Amino acid sequence: MAHNNGNHADNDRESGAAPWFCGLLLGVVGGATLAFLTAPKSGTELRRVIKRTTKDVPEVIGEFVDDSLDLYASALNYCQLLMEEQTNRIRRAVAAGKLAAAKKREELEMGEHAHILPFQSVEHK
Secondary structure, eight states, rough: OOOOOOHHHHHHHHHHHHHHHHHHHHHHHHHHHHHHHSSOOHHHHHHHHHHHHHHHHHHHHHHHHHHHHHHHHHHHHHHHHHHHHHHHHHHHHHHHHHHHHHHHHHOOOOOOTTTTTTTSSOOOO
């Protein structure tokens, strides 16, 4: 039974994001709960703070997700630019290597007088 490695890697990436966000959410909720329970406030004041905070949670999470997506897109663009730059450098290097190889081949085909142009005379000492 053959497995497509590309699909397996995609599945790993997709399945890794959901547990990470769930862990983040649980950590935020757990930390906030612990902070509220240990804070020296009256019951009425604590309920008011919890109510205000729970109203802000979706907005805070939305901002965090937006910032994370922006950061991810920026990193992806940066990596793409790096890859394009490296590809261009490799293409230039290959072209320079081909040119050097062609020059050397021409020198070898012409023999030891390859550096002398056809209209120049060869002087023997």
